[in-house]
Amino acid sequence: xxxxxxxxxxxxxxxxxxxxxxxxxxxxxxxxxxxxxxxxxxxxxxxxxxxxxxxxxxxxxxxxxxxxxxxxxxxxxxxxxxxxxxxxxxxxxxxxxxxxxxxxxxxxxxxxxxxxxxxxxxxxxxxxxxxxxxxxxxxxxxxxxxxxxxxxxxxxxxxxxxxxxxxxxxxxxxxxxxxxxxxxxxxxxxxxxxxxxxxxxxxxxxxxxxxxxxxxxxxxxxxxxxxxxxxxxxxxxxxxxxxxxxxxxxxxxxxxxxxxxxxxxxxxxxxxxxxxxxxxxxxxxxxxxxxxxxxxxxxxxxxxxxxxxxxxxxxxxxxxxxxxxxxxxxxxxxxxxxxxxxxxxxxxxxxxxxxxxxxxxxxxxxxxxxxxxxxxxxxxxxxxxxxxxxxxxxxxxxxxxxxxxxxxxxxxxxxxxxxxxxxxxxxxxxxxxxxxxxxxxxxxxxxxxxxxxxxxxxxxxxxxxxxxxxxxxxxxxxxxxxxxxxxxxxxxxxxxxxxxxxxxxxxxxxxxxxxxxxxxxxxxxxxxxxxxxxxxxxxxxxxxxxxxxxxxxxxxxxxxxxxxxxxxxxxxxxxxxxxxxxxxxxxxxxxxxxxxxxxxxxxxxxxxxxxxxxxxxxxxxxxxxxxxxxxxxxxxxxxxxxxxxxxxxxxxxxxxxxxxxxxxxxxxxxxxxxxxxxxxxxxxxxxxxxxxxxxxxxxxxxxxxxxxxxxxxxxxxxxxxxxxxxxxxxxxxxxxxxxxxxxxxxxxxxxxxxxxxxxxxxxxxxxxxxxxx
Numbered sequence: 001x002x003x004x005x006x007x008x009x010x011x012x013x014x015x016x017x018x019x020x021x022x023x024x025x026x027x028x029x030x031x032x033x034x035x036x037x038x039x040x041x042x043x044x045x046x047x048x049x050x051x052x053x054x055x056x057x058x059x060x061x062x063x064x065x066x067x068x069x070x071x072x073x074x075x076x077x078x079x080x081x082x083x084x085x086x087x088x089x090x091x092x093x094x095x096x097x098x099x100x101x102x103x104x105x106x107x108x109x110x111x112x113x114x115x116x117x118x119x120x121x122x123x124x125x126x127x128x129x130x131x132x133x134x135x136x137x138x139x140x141x142x143x144x145x146x147x148x149x150x151x152x153x154x155x156x157x158x159x160x161x162x163x164x165x166x167x168x169x170x171x172x173x174x175x176x177x178x179x180x181x182x183x184x185x186x187x188x189x190x191x192x193x194x195x196x197x198x199x200x201x202x203x204x205x206x207x208x209x210x211x212x213x214x215x216x217x218x219x220x221x222x223x224x225x226x227x228x229x230x231x232x233x234x235x236x237x238x239x240x241x242x243x244x245x246x247x248x249x250x251x252x253x254x255x256x257x258x259x260x261x262x263x264x265x266x267x268x269x270x271x272x273x274x275x276x277x278x279x280x281x282x283x284x285x286x287x288x289x290x291x292x293x294x295x296x297x298x299x300x301x302x303x304x305x306x307x308x309x310x311x312x313x314x315x316x317x318x319x320x321x322x323x324x325x326x327x328x329x330x331x332x333x334x335x336x337x338x339x340x341x342x343x344x345x346x347x348x349x350x351x352x353x354x355x356x357x358x359x360x361x362x363x364x365x366x367x368x369x370x371x372x373x374x375x376x377x378x379x380x381x382x383x384x385x386x387x388x389x390x391x392x393x394x395x396x397x398x399x400x401x402x403x404x405x406x407x408x409x410x411x412x413x414x415x416x417x418x419x420x421x422x423x424x425x426x427x428x429x430x431x432x433x434x435x436x437x438x439x440x441x442x443x444x445x446x447x448x449x450x451x452x453x454x455x456x457x458x459x460x461x462x463x464x465x466x467x468x469x470x471x472x473x474x475x476x477x478x479x480x481x482x483x484x485x486x487x488x489x490x491x492x493x494x495x496x497x498x499x500x501x502x503x504x505x506x507x508x509x510x511x512x513x514x515x516x517x518x519x520x521x522x523x524x525x526x527x528x529x530x531x532x533x534x535x536x537x538x539x540x541x542x543x544x545x546x547x548x549x550x551x552x553x554x555x556x557x558x559x560x561x562x563x564x565x566x567x568x569x570x571x572x573x574x575x576x577x578x579x580x581x582x583x584x585x586x587x588x589x590x591x592x593x594x595x596x597x598x599x600x601x602x603x604x605x606x607x608x609x610x611x612x613x614x615x616x617x618x619x620x621x622x623x624x625x626x627x628x629x630x631x632x633x634x635x636x637x638x639x640x641x642x643x644x645x646x647x648x649x650x651x652x653x654x655x656x657x658x659x660x661x662x663x664x665x666x667x668x669x670x671x672x673x674x675x676x677x678x679x680x681x682x683x684x685x686x687x688x689x690x691x692x693x694x695x696x697x698x699x700x701x702x703x704x705x706x707x708x709x710x711x712x713x714x715x716x717x718x719x720x721x722x723x724x725x726x727x728x729x730x731x732x733x734x735x736x737x738x739x740x741x742x743x744x745x746x747x748x749x750x751x752x753x754x755x756x757x758x759x760x761x762x763x764x765x766x767x768x769x770x771x772x773x
Contacts, residue, residue, distance in 0.1 A: 043366055048285050051368035051391065051410040056420050059389070062367040064283060066341075068427055071363070074384065075121055075130040075421040083386050083419040085374050086121075087148050092379075094121040094130060094421070095153070097143050102187065103392045105413050111187075116140035118155065120169060130421075137164070137171050142187055147194035147202055150213060150464045154194055154202070158182040161211070163218070177211065177218045189657035192229055198237030198456070198489070199256060199522065200463060200496040205231040205241050206657070208259070223259045224251070224270045225666075230312030230374065232329070235452055235485060236515055237492070237522070238351065240274070240329060242310045245707065246668050248275040248329055248342055252349050254522035257557040258589070261596040263628040268589040269553060271667055275329070275342045275353045278306040278707075282336040284366040288406045289335045290394055291713050293763055294695055306707075309335035309393070312374045317452025318381035320426055329353070330362065330383065334371040334393055338364035339385070348550055349518070349586070363424065368410070377453040379436065382423040389418040400693075400719055401762045440470035444477055447493065448486030459489050463496035471499045478504060481513070488519040495526050502532050509539055514550055521554035528561045537562055537569050544577055552581050556590030563594065570594070575605060578617055582610050588617040592624050599624045630674070631662070634739045644737075647730030654717060655731070663739040670714065671698060671705040673735050680736055680743035685770045687746065687754045690732060691718030693764030713764060718755060725751040 041062065054062070056076040063071055075083075075094065086096040100115040118137040121130035137155065145156035152165040154177065161181035164171035182190035191207035202211040205227035212219045227241025227249060234240065240250045252269040259267070285302035289309075292298045299305055316328045329342045341362035344353030356362065363372075371393055374386035391412025394403055407413060436457065437443065446458035462470055470493075477490035491508065494500045505527055508520035528536055540558060543551045556577050562570040574591050581587040595602050603621045610617070641648050652661075658670030665672040673679050678700065679686060693716035697706030717723055729748045736743030 041366055043283050046284070046366055048366075048368075049410070051412060053369065053415055053418070054367055059365070059367045059370055059420070060422075062370065063363060063365045065363045065424060069424055070427045071385075071422050071424055073129060073420065074423055077389075077418045077420075079121060079130060079133050080119065080419045080421070081417045082388055082390065083421060084388060085145065085386060086376070086384075086421065087146055088379065089120070089148060092123065095119070095136065095146060095148065096121055096421075097146060098419075099142055099144070100416075101142055103394075104416060105392075112141055114139040114141045116143040116157070118143065118146060118153075134169060136169060144182075144190065144192045145194040145204070147196060149196065149202075149460075154211075156181055156192065156194060158187075158190055163213075175218075178209070178220060181209075183652075189228075189654075193231040195231045195233065196456075196460060197233050197239065197255060198459070198492050199254065200492060201256065203231055203239060203255060205229055210255070221256075223255060224267070226251075226271065228311070230314075230332075232313050232315045234315045234351075235317060236488070236518065240313045240315055242307075242313050242331065243668050244309050244311070245278065245307050246273065247278050247307060247310060247331055247340065247355070248273070248313055248344075248353070249668070250274040250351055252351055252586070253553060253557065254518075256522070256525060257554070258593040260560050261593050261624065263596055263599065263624045263631065264589070264592055265623070265627060265664065266589075266667055267593055268585045269349070272351075273668075274344055274351050275355065277355050278310075279355070280304055280307055280333055280336050280338060280340065281357075281359055281361050281364070282338055283361075283364040284337065284368065286336050286368075288368060288391075288403065288410070288412065290400050290403045290715065291695075291764070292406075293402050294713065304333075304336045307331075307333055309333055312372075314375035314377065314383065316383060317377050318383065319449075319451040320381035320429060321383075322426070327353075328356070330375055332372040332375055332385075334373050334388070336364075337366070337368060337370045337372075339372055339375070348514075349553065368412070369418075377451075378423065379451070379453055379457070380423075380425075381451050381453075382425045385422045385424065387420040387422060389420055390416060400715070438465075440465075440467040441473065443467070444470050444473045444490070444493075447477060447489035448483040452485075455485055455489050459493045459496070462493050466497065468497060468499070471497065474499070475501075475504060479507065481511070484513060484515050487516055491519055491523060495523050500527050502527065502535060506535070506539055509543070517548075517551060518554070521551060521558065524558055525561045528558075528565075530565050533562055533565045534569075537566075537573065540573060541576065544573075544580060549581075552577055552584065553586040553590040556587055557593060559591075560594045571602075571605075574602070575609070578606055579609050582612075582615040582617040585616055585620070588620045591617065592620055595621075595624070597628060599628065630740060634662075635737065635741075637738070640734055640738055644730040644734040646724075646727045647732070647734035650717075650727050650731040651734055655735070658714070663735065663741075665705075665710070667709075669710060671700045671710050673741075674739040675741060676700045680741050683732075683744070683746055683750060684754065684773060686732060686736075687728075687751055688758065688765055688770060688773070689714070690716060690728065691751075691755060692716035692758060692761045694770075695764045695766050698767055716764065718758075718761075725755060 056073055065071055080096055082098050082100050083096050084099045086094045096119050098117045101111050101113050104110055117135055120134040120136050122132040123130050124132050140157050143157045147154040152163055155162045159182045161178040163175040163177050165173040191204040193204035194202055196202050208222055208225040210221050210223050228243040232240045238251050239255050242249050249271055282303045286304040287302050289304055310331055310333055312332045314330045316325055327344050329344055331340045338361045341356040342353050343356050344351055369389050369391055371388040372385050373388045376384040378384050443458045443462050446454055449455050474490045474494050477486050505520055508516055511517055540555045559570040559573045578591045599621050658666055659673050660666045663674035694714045697704050726748045729746050729751045732746040
């Protein structure tokens, strides 16, 4: 259960694209005014008691951006409405998702009406602004993600993931890829993204699935659960994401590794806090956030203090911003009308960073309706911004009476038909339209381009086109050492074409460049076979013998792929690397990721050589063993589903996203419900918490949970008057009887009585209030 979230979508690009040629902006009857061309507003002189609807050019004047940059308009209403994401196609057109049905008012009237669309925008007069609109697909209910791939497009529409072939800009041959794409969660807590990563798999935020097309079939695999809204990758294919209250999370290792042991709660190197500082610096008061009445949420000037709607992290990989922006990650915060800049650095395989500024942001607006919900890299090297431009962004499930009052006070409900797309570029930048080539020879050369978007495009085009004629050039490119990006993209393009050879991979494993070795290790699962595994096992043992510390976690992860062919060889490799690095948390967790239900046996074997039980590897093994025992002691979920069907449905859609399907909590989101005294204890306290929320910190089983370990605030569901008390009672009974809990059931009458008693309640409870009840 969480405070504000909005479904944001990071999309993959495929096809030939074009550079934008001009700073001139004149599409959709709007001429953009650069924010640096007019004096910056003095926020102290602005009347913030009202938030009037502004045209695009008026709203742009409210934006303040870092010196040396300017904001340009790319599209706006009436050409688009309620945009949440977009992608380019082969002709340089934008495919835009319009989530028309999202929160038409504070009670979500008509939210299930099929009025969502995917539209194609085109810049026909080539002035840099879209001026033509074509509907590709309509009658969608809250569409949330797209990905152009091969001859078609993936479309995420709850609960399904569809693939449509495209013919003459029309959808044909509809295929159901995954009927459970958004199983569970509500509109604020469902998978989104469909980002095609360097490893040729498609990843999502708020999901543990990845997808890949193989011939006419779609592969679906389980991977790590990542983030909340928005997903991005860096130049080495590592993934970045976040949740609503945290700035930036990331994976230190290739996304396909380490998600094999259900007894392992967390794997070091995944879901890591790359930037721990969560402070934000709005340039206007932000009373319109869901918990602004709480102490510490806003400061004395009513400005948001920390992220409450962090989303759409973007690793900037363009070539326009200059060297200082080469290791930058931007994060959108629509509730505070701003975009943050972070600077990150690699230290071995660890990626950490800091905010670029103290007391200011890269981009911020005094227009309350400016809602940056998605950020993108692009073929012209600019950063693109999707501005949903509206007043209401909080879903009804978590809308407090306080926020309803704020929406009414400043008339934020209407209008709902607006939306803008901007791009940020250095001042006086005039990039020309340059059609990207589609022939294999030219595409191979583009794999080494200084714009990461272009490199991704070239790789995807070669793979989608199954251009086997490029294999000799790709093999040559993977061996050269002058351009690292060219080498690693050539490697993964060969992987996508199923054309990698063992001697080529072994040669890359021996390179002195760590990024190249890292990618060679990451590609091994794709080339490991019954015929090759012995050769690769020997190479991995050699890396350990050579004291290649950077490779050690990868070696441990890769034992999983060797297990399929030789369990003994895999076990020997794990023992070897565990003995050598028993105090390295990344190596320890990588080892344990291979040991599901075998942890105790491995522990005994390891103790024969590493007898110090205080070492990290021993402690981590003990945790996994305890988790396995807890899981075996859990109650039968099918029995509970039959007894509490409405409760299970409510838990899945509202609670599971933060507390986990196993009730053991989710890192950075929510504390455990399993064996929690708050769940199995006093009925009245539990009913009050679920109905009206809880403000942390809170102690569970002797451990104090507070931000940033979990969100500092759990919203209640009792503010929704349409929520039946029977459903709430079933939910509470379900969690009191689930996992290893064995609390007494809660009746509908008990919930209804508490609701009536607390009907005037306007804010979340604190622990002190509950203990005083």
